[in-house]
Amino acid sequence: GQSLEQPSEVTAVEGAIVQINCTYQTSGFYGLSWYQQHDGGAPTFLSYNALDGLEETGRFSSFLSRSDSYGYLLLQELQMKDSASYFCAVRDGGGSYIPTFGRGTSLIVHP
Amino acid sequence: SQTIHQWPATLVQPVGSPLSLECTVEGTSNPNLYWYRQAAGRGLQLLFYSVGIGQISSEVPQNLSASRPQDRQFILSSKKLLLSDSGFYLCAWARGGDTGELFFGEGSRLTVL
Numbered sequence: 001g002q003s004l005e006q007p008s009e010v011t012a013v014e015g016a017i018v019q020i021n022c023t024y025q026t027s028g029f030y031g032l033s034w035y036q037q038h039d040g041g042a043p044t045f046l047s048y049n050a051l052d053g054l055e056e057t058g059r060f061s062s063f064l065s066r067s068d069s070y071g072y073l074l075l076q077e078l079q080m081k082d083s084a085s086y087f088c089a090v091r092d093g094g095g096s097y098i099p100t101f102g103r104g105t106s107l108i109v110h111p
Numbered sequence: 112s113q114t115i116h117q118w119p120a121t122l123v124q125p126v127g128s129p130l131s132l133e134c135t136v137e138g139t140s141n142p143n144l145y146w147y148r149q150a151a152g153r154g155l156q157l158l159f160y161s162v163g164i165g166q167i168s169s170e171v172p173q174n175l176s177a178s179r180p181q182d183r184q185f186i187l188s189s190k191k192l193l194l195s196d197s198g199f200y201l202c203a204w205a206r207g208g209d210t211g212e213l214f215f216g217e218g219s220r221l222t223v224l
Binding site for chain 2: 003018030031032033035042043044045049050066087089091097098099100102103104
């Protein structure tokens, strides 16, 4: 089976940088994804890392270390609208692509 | 472009009543389809996934069932709801290839009383 660990809550102030970590245990690892979910809404895709290294998309970056079974989501120049839950998800093997999600990290951005 | 819709958005049902949530995807063919449930303040629990018409895999034993009568239609059902079935139900689809991206529907919030 798969298991993922991420902090339950992170707080930061506007304009700051915050890092949300995710460690995983899985067999047949193919990649690590990140999703954002605002209260009452559906999750939306942020990023995907299949290879080691940093992927940058605007203010958001995601990092993966396969040897350490570890990744993180980096949010820069925080804005109030970034307050949301962030989930990491690992992709299982095979063509069926069965993603398993972590329990989510609630990010609270203060003015 | 691809879109995904699920309905109803909100429903309140008594214990023991049946359930039917429907999800349709447009703009793609032969998608992988998923039903997730999210309890308040919790992560996403995979309930069912389907790689093709009539092909359903269940991840957790429960009183729910799923069906895929058409390529782009995924239905979640129950004959008799339990209190513990309350939650936020999300349908999602994924395209083939190594994109690692799921596309979610708007969600259906179920309250069982």
